[in-house]
Amino acid sequence: MTLKGALAAMTGLALAACAGEAGKAREPATLAAGTGEAARLAAACSGCHAGPGAEIASLEGRSAGDIRAMLGAYKSERGGTTVMHRLSRGYTDTEIEAISTYLATQAEGG
Amino acid sequence: MTCGLTRRQFAAGLSATAAATAAPPAFAQAAPRIVVVGGGFGGATAARFAKQLMPRADVTLVERSLPYMACPFSNLVIAGLRDIGAQAFRLERIQARGVRLVADTARDIDPARRTVSLAGGGELSYDRLILSPGIDLRWGALEGYEAGAETAMPHAWKAGEQTRRLRRQLEDMEDGGLVVMSAPAAPYRCPPGPYERASLIAHYLRTQKPRSKLILLDAKNEFSKMALFQAAWAEHYPDHLEWRAARDDGRVSRVDPGSMKLETDFESFSADVANIIPPQKAAAIAGRAGVADATGWCPVDATRFESTLQPNIHVIGDAAIAAPMPKSAFSANLQGKLCAMQVVRLLSGLEAEATALANTCYSYVTPQGAVSIADVYRNDGGTFESVEGAGGVSPVEAPGDVRRAEAREAEAWFAAITTEAFG
Numbered sequence: 297m298t299l300k301g302a303l304a305a306m307t308g309l310a311l312a313a314c315a316g317e318a319g320k321a322r323e324p325a326t327l328a329a330g331t332g333e334a335a336r337l338a339a340a341c342s343g344c345h346a347g348p349g350a351e352i353a354s355l356e357g358r359s360a361g362d363i364r365a366m367l368g369a370y371k372s373e374r375g376g377t378t379v380m381h382r383l384s385r386g387y388t389d390t391e392i393e394a395i396s397t398y399l400a401t402q403a404e405g406g
Numbered sequence: 407m408t409c410g411l412t413r414r415q416f417a418a419g420l421s422a423t424a425a426a427t428a429a430p431p432a433f434a435q436a437a438p439r440i441v442v443v444g445g446g447f448g449g450a451t452a453a454r455f456a457k458q459l460m461p462r463a464d465v466t467l468v469e470r471s472l473p474y475m476a477c478p479f480s481n482l483v484i485a486g487l488r489d490i491g492a493q494a495f496r497l498e499r500i501q502a503r504g505v506r507l508v509a510d511t512a513r514d515i516d517p518a519r520r521t522v523s524l525a526g527g528g529e530l531s532y533d534r535l536i537l538s539p540g541i542d543l544r545w546g547a548l549e550g551y552e553a554g555a556e557t558a559m560p561h562a563w564k565a566g567e568q569t570r571r572l573r574r575q576l577e578d579m580e581d582g583g584l585v586v587m588s589a590p591a592a593p594y595r596c597p598p599g600p601y602e603r604a605s606l607i608a609h610y611l612r613t614q615k616p617r618s619k620l621i622l623l624d625a626k627n628e629f630s631k632m633a634l635f636q637a638a639w640a641e642h643y644p645d646h647l648e649w650r651a652a653r654d655d656g657r658v659s660r661v662d663p664g665s666m667k668l669e670t671d672f673e674s675f676s677a678d679v680a681n682i683i684p685p686q687k688a689a690a691i692a693g694r695a696g697v698a699d700a701t702g703w704c705p706v707d708a709t710r711f712e713s714t715l716q717p718n719i720h721v722i723g724d725a726a727i728a729a730p731m732p733k734s735a736f737s738a739n740l741q742g743k744l745c746a747m748q749v750v751r752l753l754s755g756l757e758a759e760a761t762a763l764a765n766t767c768y769s770y771v772t773p774q775g776a777v778s779i780a781d782v783y784r785n786d787g788g789t790f791e792s793v794e795g796a797g798g799v800s801p802v803e804a805p806g807d808v809r810r811a812e813a814r815e816a817e818a819w820f821a822a823i824t825t826e827a828f829g
Contacts, residue, residue: 327754330459331747336761339743343736344766344815347822351814377801377808379766379780379815386782386796387762 334398337391341399344379360400367392437464438753441522441532443512443691445469445497447476447735448723449538451742451827452749453505456536460750461504466530468522469497470511474828475565477596478735479820484562484573485606486614487773493565499829512539515695517716534749536711537697537704538723538738539689540564541595544702547685548588550661558663559680562603563595575679576610582617583678586668588658591625593703594686595724595733598630598779602769603681605635608643609772618678622649623670625657630732631769631777633802638771658682688725695719703727708785710758711745720745730792731783734767739827760786762793768816775809776816 329335344352355363370376371384371392387395440463442453453467473494482488501507511525515535522530543561545553562572576585585607589600604622611618620643629635639647650656660669661682668675668682687693687702697704697713704721706713706728711720722745723738731737740763748758763783768776781797783790800812 327459327750328756331751331756333759333761336744336747336759339747340740340762340764342743342822342826343739343764344819344822346826347818351811351818352822377804377811379778382780382796382798383764383766383782384796386764386793391762 334394337387338395338398338402340383341395355399358400360396363399364392364396367396437462439463439531439533440465440536440749440753441530441534442467442536442538443515443522444538444540444689444723445472445474445500445507446538446540446723446738447823447827448738448742448745449536450474450495450497450500451739452536452538452722452746454500454503454827454829455743455746456750457504459746460753463750463753464506465504466506466508467497467500468508468510468512468524468530470509470525471566472497472509475569476735476824477563477565477599478823480562480565480569481599481603481606482770482773483565483569484576484603485610485773486573486577487606490566490570490573493569495824495828497828503829512691513694515691515719517696517719520718533718534753535695535719536742536745536749537692537695537719537721537725538742539691539725541686541724541733542689544685544687548590548658548661548682550663551682551684555661555663555682558666559661559677559682561682561684563599563683563686572679572681576607579615579618579678581615583615584676585611585618585620585679585681586675586677587620587622587681587683588661588668589622589624589626589629589683590685593727593729593733594683597732597734598635598767598769600624600683601629601631601635602771604647604649605638605643605769605771606773607681608639608647612643612646616646618646620647621675622647623656623658623668623675624650625652627651627653631779631799634777634799635769635771637802638775638777642772688721692721692725697721698725699727701727707788708790709760709788710748710752711741712748720749728790730781731763731765731790732767734765735823735827736767737765739823740764742827760784763790766819768812768819770813770816771809772813774813775806776813777809778812778815 367384370380440456442449457465473496476493483490512522513525514523560568560572562568608620655670655672658668666677688698688704692698696716704726706721706726713719722741724733766780768778770776777800779799782793
């Protein structure tokens with residue numbers, strides 16, 4: 297599922313909740329969002345970025361655009377020495393977009 | 407800094423989802439039962455995330471050894487650079503999130519009845535079982551290294567008493583003593599671990615017992631981050647660390663804990679301190695569940711992390727065959743998250759879906775310098791594949807500030823991964 301799909305599913309969930317529909321219909325929708333493509337791709341990030349955010353910064357308050365720009369810079373910069381240079385080259389631009397939007401959305405939700 | 411969010415943010419996002427998922431009383435479907443065996447970096451993570459993603463599920467985590475002692479950074483303890491207490495992690499915070507913690511040993515698993523029997527006498531039923539049991543040592547696979555040999559010749563490949571024992575033996579050794587390490591053939595837990603350990607022990611010898619020496623005997627000719635380690639050894643420990651490849655008669659064929667001797671095909675070494683890192687396999691419970699194959703490890707479908715040998719049993723972490731993903735804490739933690747996602751999808755009637763995965767692993771080469779390896783993988787088609795053009799190790803030719811920066815990142819990584827796994 298795409299991120300857009302995940303968000304659409306969450307919107308659908310909210311509408312269903314307002315309409316007082318049975319929970320049975322809800323769970324697949326929220327699970328689809330929480331376990332969707334963007335969530336799966338972003339799952340690796342918190343393996344390093346779940347800490348207080350000093351030497352490895354947190355993204356608290358970062359916009360999707362900022363995250364995307366940083367990932368893009370890591371991906372394109374030659375001669376970089378960090379793990380992020382090596383990792384970012386493994387993701388397509390579409391995936392970087394999905395990860396950036398997902399992380400920014402999660403941060404807002406927090 | 408790039409993609410990331412704090413644990414608090416991530417958990418907050420998940421609990422927002424969780425709140426919306428809470429089922430009304432009318433939703434009388436029986437709660438799905440998820441049992442997780444093993445409370446390390448894989449299992450603790452899987453239990454926590456499964457509960458967050460599916461609050462109505464009955465999630466039970468079985469761990470026999472509490473507090474959990476983390477292996478990453480335990481080489482610093484062995485070198486006298488870190489307190490063992492910094493390796494201990496409790497699981498109360500995971501309990502507080504609604505996971506039922508069972509402090510017991512999983513004695514047996516019946517895949518047909520979908521039950522886990524406990525040494526303490528109880529039995530747990532599951533709809534989906536996640537096994538993250540870690541490793542067992544193959545006692546006797548190296549001649550002379552039977553159970554009991556680890557008293558005289560510690561392996562220290564499971565953190566805790568063995569870590570302290572090896573540290574104590576190094577402290578007690580006279581200056582001028584000989585330390586001998588034996589590294590196994592792949593696959594084993596933490597591929598660069600023996601070389602990080604050798605580096606840090608060599609640092610201890612150079613600074614505290616300068617007439618002493620470490621010989622690292624290896625069953626391999628190549629190893630993880632090899633060029634980086636060898637450059638560091640040449641720079642920092644030329645007189646204190648000697649690595650011997652398998653092709654140079656480095657493979658240990660027999661040990662004798664009584665006389666403290668290690669033998670290769672043509673040579674015998676009398677050690678004052680001997681650290682034997684023996685051949686390994688998935689922990690015994692995997693064999694009893696029928697999910698380990700002839701290699702001793704557990705084949706899985708890469709997308710679902712489900713055993714290819716037994717349905718409804720998922721295997722993650724060091725016990726699983728996930729190569730080219732290494733048997734690392736980062737891999738186990740990510741597999742825990744992704745496996746939790748796939749399990750709750752399957753329990754909800756959704757299909758498992760593929761993704762990209764990653765690994766990051768730092769190794770200290772000096773107390774203030776570290777090197778890293780990182781890689782990206784994909785798990786579509788049922789197998790794990792490295793992504794071409796991505797990943798790799800730290801630059802071999804690099805100024806000292808790159809090594810120092812990676813040492814600081816390593817410390818931040820440990821704080822992050824343990825928060826992520828244990829709450």
